[in-house]
Amino acid sequence: xxxxxxxxxxxxxxxxxxxxxxxxxxxxxxxxxxxxxxxxxxxxxxxxxxxxxxxxxxxxxxxxxxxxxxxxxxxxxxxxxxxxxxxxxxxxxxxxxxxxxxxxxxxxxxxxxxxxxxxxxxxxxxxxxxxxxxxxxxxxxxxxxxxxxxxxxxxxxxxxxxxxxxxxxxxxxxxxxxxxxxxxxxxxxxxxxxxxxxxxxxxxxxxxxxxxxxxxxxxxxxxxxxxxxxxxxxxxxxxxxxxxxxxxxxxxxxxxxxxxxxxxxxxxxxxxxxxxxxxxxxxxxxxxxxxxxxxxxxxxxxxxxxxxxxxxxxxxxxxxxxxxxxxxxxxxxxxxxxxxxxxxxxxxxxx
Amino acid sequence: xxxxxxxxxxxxxxxxxxxxxxxxxxxxxxxxxxxxxxxxxxxxxxxxxxxxxxxxxxxxxxxxxxxxxxxxxxxxxxxxxxxxxxxxxxxxxxxxxxxxxxxxxxxxxxxxxxxxxxxxxxxxxxxxxxxxxxxxxxxxxxxxxxxxxxxxxxxxxxxxxxxxxxxxxxxxxxxxxxxxxxxxxxxxxxxxxxxxxxxxxxxxxxxxxxxxxxxxxxxxxxxxxxxxxxxxxxxxxxxxxxxxxxxxxxxxxxxxxxxxxxxxxxxxxxxxxxxxxxxxxxxxxxxxxxxxxxxxxxxxxxxxxxxxxxxxxxxxxxxx
Ligand SMILES: Cc1ncc(C[n+]2csc(CCOP(=O)(O)OP(=O)(O)O)c2C)c(N)n1
Ligand SMILES: [Mg+2]
Numbered sequence: 048x049x050x051x052x053x054x055x056x057x058x059x060x061x062x063x064x065x066x067x068x069x070x071x072x073x074x075x076x077x078x079x080x081x082x083x084x085x086x087x088x089x090x091x092x093x094x095x096x097x098x099x100x101x102x103x104x105x106x107x108x109x110x111x112x113x114x115x116x117x118x119x120x121x122x123x124x125x126x127x128x129x130x131x132x133x134x135x136x137x138x139x140x141x142x143x144x145x146x147x148x149x150x151x152x153x154x155x156x157x158x159x160x161x162x163x164x165x166x167x168x169x170x171x172x173x174x175x176x177x178x179x180x181x182x183x184x185x186x187x188x189x190x191x192x193x194x195x196x197x198x199x200x201x202x203x204x205x206x207x208x209x210x211x212x213x214x215x216x217x218x219x220x221x222x223x224x225x226x227x228x229x230x231x232x233x234x235x236x237x238x239x240x241x242x243x244x245x246x247x248x249x250x251x252x253x254x255x256x257x258x259x260x261x262x263x264x265x266x267x268x269x270x271x272x273x274x275x276x277x278x279x280x281x282x283x284x285x286x287x288x289x290x291x292x293x294x295x296x297x298x299x300x301x302x303x304x305x306x307x308x309x310x311x312x313x314x315x316x317x318x319x320x321x322x323x324x325x326x327x328x329x330x331x332x333x334x335x336x337x338x339x340x341x342x343x344x345x346x347x348x349x350x351x352x353x354x355x356x357x358x359x360x361x362x363x364x365x366x367x368x369x370x371x372x373x374x375x376x377x378x379x380x381x382x383x384x385x386x387x388x389x390x391x392x393x394x395x396x397x398x
Numbered sequence: 399x400x401x402x403x404x405x406x407x408x409x410x411x412x413x414x415x416x417x418x419x420x421x422x423x424x425x426x427x428x429x430x431x432x433x434x435x436x437x438x439x440x441x442x443x444x445x446x447x448x449x450x451x452x453x454x455x456x457x458x459x460x461x462x463x464x465x466x467x468x469x470x471x472x473x474x475x476x477x478x479x480x481x482x483x484x485x486x487x488x489x490x491x492x493x494x495x496x497x498x499x500x501x502x503x504x505x506x507x508x509x510x511x512x513x514x515x516x517x518x519x520x521x522x523x524x525x526x527x528x529x530x531x532x533x534x535x536x537x538x539x540x541x542x543x544x545x546x547x548x549x550x551x552x553x554x555x556x557x558x559x560x561x562x563x564x565x566x567x568x569x570x571x572x573x574x575x576x577x578x579x580x581x582x583x584x585x586x587x588x589x590x591x592x593x594x595x596x597x598x599x600x601x602x603x604x605x606x607x608x609x610x611x612x613x614x615x616x617x618x619x620x621x622x623x624x625x626x627x628x629x630x631x632x633x634x635x636x637x638x639x640x641x642x643x644x645x646x647x648x649x650x651x652x653x654x655x656x657x658x659x660x661x662x663x664x665x666x667x668x669x670x671x672x673x674x675x676x677x678x679x680x681x682x683x684x685x686x687x688x689x690x691x692x693x694x695x696x697x698x699x700x701x702x703x704x705x706x707x708x709x710x711x712x713x714x715x716x717x718x
Contacts, residue, residue, distance in 0.1 A: 110522050110695050139524070161522060161695025179525045180484060181456055214455035216487070242456050244432035250455045311523075317431045376700035379690045390659060394688040398700070 058258040060269040060301075063276035066329060068337025076280040080344070086127055086275055087339065088353055090119040090332050093143040095357040096152065097306075099365065100142075100159060104310040108369070109160040113140045117273070117305030118237055120331030122207075123147050124278030125235050125300070128286055129205065134173040134195075136188040136206040138181065140237065144207060148172060152364035157371055164374060164381075173202075181242075182208055182215035185234070189221045192230035192295075203289040205233045211242025213259065214250050222297070226263035229294035233285040234260075236297065238272065239304035244317035260297035272302030273331035303329070402582040405575050407549035408438050408514075411556040412476065414586060416446050419474060422560060425452040425461055426478030435480055436516060436575055458484050462491035462513070470499060470507040474560060482517035482569065483526030496565040497540030511565040512556070517545075518610045519655055519702050520573040522695040528572070529692055530609075530655045533662040535567050536633040542566040543633040544591060547612040549580040551630060554589030562591060571610035578613065594636035596643070600625035603649040603715055606640060606666055608632065611653045611703065618708035622716075632662055640666060641674050648679035649715040655702050658686040680718035683711040 063074045078086075097116050103109045115122065122143025129135070129148065137144060142155055150172060157165035158177065166176040178184035188206035195202045212218055213236060225232050236256055240247045253259065260267025270277045278300055285296035303326035307314045314323075339345035380387060380395045387395065402410070416422045424439060430453035433440030443451040454461050458479055465475040479485045485492065492513065499509040519528035535543050544559055544566055546552035552570070559566040594606075598616060602623035607615040612628050619626060625643050629635055644650050650670055652663035663684040670682060685703045693701050 111524055161698075163525070163694050177525075179527075180487070183487065211456035214457045214460070216457065216459050242427070243435065244428045244430075245453055245456065249453055312435075316433075373696050376697065379688060379693055379697055379701060383690050388689065391689050394658070398688075 056258070056261045058255050058261070058267060058269060060255075060257075060271070061277045061281050062271040062274055063280060064271075064274045064334055064338055066334060068334055068341060070276060070338060074277075074280065076276055076283060078276070078279070082127075083339070086123055086279075087332075087335055088357070089123045089127070089143070089147050090275065090335065091350070091353045092357040092360065093119045093123060093146050094332060095354060095361050096142060096146060096155070099361050100156065101306070101310060103156065103365070104159075109156060111309050111311045112159045113309045114304075114306035115140055115142050117303050117326060117331070118239055119143050120275035120335070121237055121272035121278055121300035121302045124275040125205075125282040125298070128279050128282040130203075130286070131171075132173070132200065132202040133286070134175075134188070134191050134202060134204045136175045136184040136191070136204070137177060138184060138208050138212065139177040139179055140209065141207045145174065148174060150174060152361065153367035153371070156364060156368040160368065162371070162374060164378070182212035182217045184208065185212070185217050185221035186224070188232060189224045189230060192225065192232045193228065195231055196228075201290060203231045203233060203286050205235060207235045207237060209242060210236060210238040210240060210247055210250055210256060211245065212236075213256055222260070222263040225295040226265050231289040231292075232295040233282065233289060234295065234297040235282070236299045238299050238301050240302075241304050241308070241314075241318065243308045243312065244314075246318070255299060257297060257299040265295050265297065267297035267299065269299040269301055272300030273329050273334060275331060275335055302331075399581040399583055401579045402549045403576045403579050404546070404549045404552045404570065405436060405438050407553040407582045408556055408570065409440060409442070410582065410584075411553040411560070412439065412442060413445065415557060415560045416442065416450060419560075421472065421474040422476065423450045423452065423468065423473055424476045424478065425454050425465060427454060427456055427461075427480050429453060429478050434478060436572070438514070438570070439478065458488040459491055462488035462496065465511050465513075466491060466496050466499060466509055469509045469511045469565075474510055474512075476512045476514060476560070479513060479515040481527045482515045482529040482531065485513070485515055492535075492541070492565075492567075493538050497538045500564065501540060508563060509565045510563050512559045512568055513565070514568045514570060516572040516575070517569040518571045518573055519692055519698055520610065522698065525694065528698065532569060532632055533656060533660060533665070536662055536665065540564070541633065542591060542631065543569065544631050545569045545571065545609040546630065547571070547597075547609060547628050548574065548578045549582050551589055551595070551628070553582055554587050555591065555630060557586065558588045558591050561588070566591070569609065573610045574613065589630070592631045592634050592636060594639040595628045595630055596625065596639075597628040598624065598626040600647070602647055603651060603712055604640070604643040604647045605651045605653060605708075605712070607653040609655070611655050614703065614705060615653050615708060618705040619712065622709075622712050624712060635666065637669055637673070640670065644670055644674050645677045648677055650678070650682045651685060651708070651711045651715060652682070653685045653703055653708055655687055657689045658684060659689050661686055680715040683715055685711045
């Protein structure tokens with residue numbers, strides 16, 4: 048047998064909006080003016096939420112918080128493409144997804160304030176609790192997708208995770224199962240290029256994360272994660288494919304963690320300020336504003352107004368969060384099991 | 399002698415051993431450039447280089463498994479798992495392999511590995527950052543479990559663990575990292591594994607604790623004629639020291655921050671019941687967390703055993 052090639056692979060990168068805010072007309076997804084306005088407002092909402100959350104932590108009004116600064120396009124753009132019946136299995140750094148899907152804002156803050164009651168998603172919103180153990184949510188999404196298929200439902204299951212999570216065994220196991228069973232799933236990697244102090248190049252020897260999908264037998268695509276239109280387009284296509292029985296897709300949103308890992312971290316210890324400055328220039332919100340400005344749909348005043356509007360919404364949520372009565376000690380026992388064990392019953396009485 | 403906190407004491411032990419034994423290597427997430435999320439490994443990559451201090455990808459099972467291979471090859475790996483809650487994805491490597499390399503290969507290969515991880519509650523951190531599931535690990539034969547209660551003990555115990563021929567889980571009580579400062583000798587000293595310490599002498603009741611609960615117990619027993627044992631090693635635990643104290647006092651209270659059911663207190667109580675039941679003048683009491691998952695910040699103070707509960711148990715056994 049000669050030495051022959053048995054496979055050739057390529058990985059594509061999608062960008063729609065360049066850094067000057069010019070959209071490629073061939074790739075621009077179909078979006079109404081109203082939808083674009085809504086995306087812009089959601090990205091600003093996410094930005095203001097994040098600023099306020101960091102400030103609240105500094106003031107001791109909530110606990111440790113993981114900022115989403117810089118990842119607004121990757122989160123809003125992808126969540127914007129979802130349909131109401133779809134399921135989401137997030138990590139812990141996708142508050143922009145929650146905001147886009149209408150998760151109660153006060154609850155997000157309440158959770159980061161150390162109150163687990165806030166993890167209860169409202170009825171009708173199929174979003175699983177935050178997953179703190181990195182990457183371990185990925186197989187859950189696989190299982191939900193198996194159930195979707197079993198029930199012949201039109202839903203698609205989406206899971207979000209970071210670049211660091213792609214190093215976990217659960218990522219491999221979940222991706223592999225999704226490929227084997229050709230499941231209605233979309234894997235959305237928020238590649239913000241850092242996992243605490245560990246840079247992407249220590250996470251993987253591959254040139255992209257998207258190419259990993261090849262090894263599981265389905266398509267992977269890298270998108271410019273600071274380009275809300277590219278993220279939206281890639282997600283919508285992947286969702287349509289999944290809904291039509293075409294199987295899973297892996298989307299790598301190449302973005303950047305502009306802030307510290309969490310409010311307990313100091314990124315100045317391990318990454319060069321020039322790198323952060325470079326990415327600050329690539330701010331996803333500014334890019335969308337350039338696009339809107341060229342169409343005569345944006346002025347600096349517009350940002351001020353939209354920010355004020357977002358700030359009012361967030362400030363109301365902060366008030367609401369701070370008016371929530373702290374949990375009673377007996378609530379420790381809520382929901383551990385459907386019914387308390389005899390010992391738990393005794394412990395609850397003895398509190 | 400310098401007054402050090404536990405972070406500094408552990409750092410000193412690691413540095414000392416790396417200086418004197420080139421088989422010692424560290425691996426884990428953020429242990430190099432960042433010096434670990436609690437700064438326990440600060441300065442070590444600068445001093446010993448990136449071949450001996452490995453910043454790994456995010457992969458607890460991989461870290462643990464790789465450390466087993468290193469140990470079998472003759473190195474002395476030290477893994478840092480960022481929080482105890484993240485050891486869970488490495489259970490297979492730890493339970494099915496690290497603990498069995500010696501027995502499975504009938505001693506042809508061994509696994510002198512130290513797994514360091516911050517553990518315990520009271521730091522108001524996110525979920526899975528305040529676990530204390532030490533009893534799980536104590537059920538696995540072939541694994542040792544060590545819990546220092548302060549800087550001095552931490553350094554001496556870690557030096558012993560680093561020289562131990564078998565795998566040791568070294569649990570670092572997170573709440574104590576910077577809470578206590580003690581005199582810590584600069585050079586070498588070891589604290590033997592498997593030995594408890596009388597942290598306070600007394601005659602009327604024995605209180606057994608470890609880790610961050612020891613600090614609470616020592617405060618709570620003020621005014622009581624209580625003997626406080628700092629267990630230090632949970633597996634194998636110092637049965638002799640517990641029995642000797644209980645035979646003297648006739649009363650036993652065990653305090654741990656883990657949930658009650660199947661917590662390590664159960665093992666101690668059962669052992670005392672087997673060996674010294676006729677010396678007991680009161681039932682053995684356990685002061686523990688309730689059987690619920692470790693809560694977030696808003697409820698953590700109601701979860702961890704407090705001084706009132708500890709004193710309540712003391713009163714109960716003393717008035718029995
Ligand atoms: C299994 C596990 N190991 C370690 C941690 C501690 N930790 C929290 S976030 C993080 C980095 C995650 O990186 P990435 O997946 O890129 O997500 P990002 O934080 O960048 O959003 C680490 C190591 C954890 N939460 N879970
Ligand atoms: Mg990341």
